[in-house]
Amino acid sequence: MHISQFGKVILLALIACYPLPSWAQTTTIERSVPSSTQAPSSPDPSNSNLKPLTKFNGSTPTLNVSDSQDTFRYTLGAGDSIKIDVFNVPELSGTQVIAPDGTINISLIGAVKLEGLGLDEANALLREKLNPFLVRNIVNVSLLAPRPLNIAIVGEVNRPGPRFLNYTASGAGTGSGAATLTRALESASGITSRADISNIQISRRDGASGRRTIKVDLQALLEKGDISQDIRILDGDSILVPPLSQASASQSRVVSNSTFSPDSFTIQVAIVGEVNRVGPQTLVYSRNGVLPTGLSGATTSAGLSSGGGPVTLSRALQSANGVTEIADIRNVQISRLDEKGQRTIVKANLLDLITKADLSQDIILTDGDLITVPRLDKTNPSEYLQVAKATFSPTAITVQVVGEAVRPGALQLRPNSSFTEAISYAGGLTNDADWRAIELYRVNPDGSIMRRNLVADLNLPMSEESNPGLRDRDVIVVRPSFGSSLLNSTTRFLGNIINPYSLINNVFRK
Numbered sequence: 001m002h003i004s005q006f007g008k009v010i011l012l013a014l015i016a017c018y019p020l021p022s023w024a025q026t027t028t029i030e031r032s033v034p035s036s037t038q039a040p041s042s043p044d045p046s047n048s049n050l051k052p053l054t055k056f057n058g059s060t061p062t063l064n065v066s067d068s069q070d071t072f073r074y075t076l077g078a079g080d081s082i083k084i085d086v087f088n089v090p091e092l093s094g095t096q097v098i099a100p101d102g103t104i105n106i107s108l109i110g111a112v113k114l115e116g117l118g119l120d121e122a123n124a125l126l127r128e129k130l131n132p133f134l135v136r137n138i139v140n141v142s143l144l145a146p147r148p149l150n151i152a153i154v155g156e157v158n159r160p161g162p163r164f165l166n167y168t169a170s171g172a173g174t175g176s177g178a179a180t181l182t183r184a185l186e187s188a189s190g191i192t193s194r195a196d197i198s199n200i201q202i203s204r205r206d207g208a209s210g211r212r213t214i215k216v217d218l219q220a221l222l223e224k225g226d227i228s229q230d231i232r233i234l235d236g237d238s239i240l241v242p243p244l245s246q247a248s249a250s251q252s253r254v255v256s257n258s259t260f261s262p263d264s265f266t267i268q269v270a271i272v273g274e275v276n277r278v279g280p281q282t283l284v285y286s287r288n289g290v291l292p293t294g295l296s297g298a299t300t301s302a303g304l305s306s307g308g309g310p311v312t313l314s315r316a317l318q319s320a321n322g323v324t325e326i327a328d329i330r331n332v333q334i335s336r337l338d339e340k341g342q343r344t345i346v347k348a349n350l351l352d353l354i355t356k357a358d359l360s361q362d363i364i365l366t367d368g369d370l371i372t373v374p375r376l377d378k379t380n381p382s383e384y385l386q387v388a389k390a391t392f393s394p395t396a397i398t399v400q401v402v403g404e405a406v407r408p409g410a411l412q413l414r415p416n417s418s419f420t421e422a423i424s425y426a427g428g429l430t431n432d433a434d435w436r437a438i439e440l441y442r443v444n445p446d447g448s449i450m451r452r453n454l455v456a457d458l459n460l461p462m463s464e465e466s467n468p469g470l471r472d473r474d475v476i477v478v479r480p481s482f483g484s485s486l487l488n489s490t491t492r493f494l495g496n497i498i499n500p501y502s503l504i505n506n507v508f509r510k
Contacts, residue, residue, distance in 0.1 A: 079147030190262030388416035404433035
């Protein structure tokens, strides 16, 4: 096709003015700019399929799970069962157990020490050793069965010392999996009531640098669900459970009911002073309430741990058959070993426990506590009425009734029973009794004998003046009336006179 000279000029002008190459270059440059350099664009709410974020109230409890503070790196050791796969060489593949010296044996290269290596390091070592013999150097080492972990647990656990911990939870709960801190505490029969679980320390081997210390707060696990605190235990770990900083401090109910607290345990304490059975007491705690909390073979005054609960001061006093009527329950003292091995004194006011429901006075006991119940300087009868109703008072008192009662002898009564109740339990008085002058004898704290004359009026209300409450070992003497004594004396006198004549008369009749 022939194009004129004028047409060629027009064609060249059109090609020179066409903007297509410039646009393509500009577009390419703009797409290559990173998105971070561009201004962010707000999504159109009308086109978004996302719900707006809701801000929760700060008071709403939420889980607070942090990242794990330990780097879990399993190191091989003696007793591990491993599987070695060498590609296309079944003669070198198979299952082996690492020997006590930390080595395995491979036919081409002999003994290879794997102790202290991770699985990746073991793979690299075997590839290096087998490289001269393999065309395709593909080696894989896997762990079949981990060895038992040799660890030590000391401090506030019920069975401290070294122990072996398996990855499968035999004897340490149910299920299977990694050996964790809580499982290690379970294997030591749980923590004691003085354990500070917010400051547990784990000493761990750290290669050539020696050992490092990992601090764990299991309190955060219980209160916030921070599962990262239940770290995995490695072979050679040493676990320290420290005691609470204050001797009088005790754990919360959340800690006592945790999975790493024991279902049952035994402690021994000593009780002296104004209790009915002084000396050492063995106290048993059972979560399900099957075992008695008092001394083995003791009376039912020790009670049962119905529904569970800690071994407290009041339960210890129950096992000692209760406090006496002259016990100063305002100043009960507990001597306890602190974290430095020295004894400190913790005081308890049990009167506040029974009058103000102050449960903080019912102190949780620990093994080795020494309990002292002092004597009152001066007794208060009205105060004793409250103490006699307490659970740490005796369940029964013994009162002697002698003389002109229908059923004289020893009576088992509830504490602080009134004088007239004792008369009623003795069957009342005989016809010869002098009900206006009955004598009550009581041993005072200083060893002297108190004697009071009382009237046996069964209609009298309970009062310290006319119808007092009785104490253990009180004696009630019911004497015969004056008329009854005179009649009995006359009868006996006449009987002495008549009896000889009756005897002679009977002889002559025969």
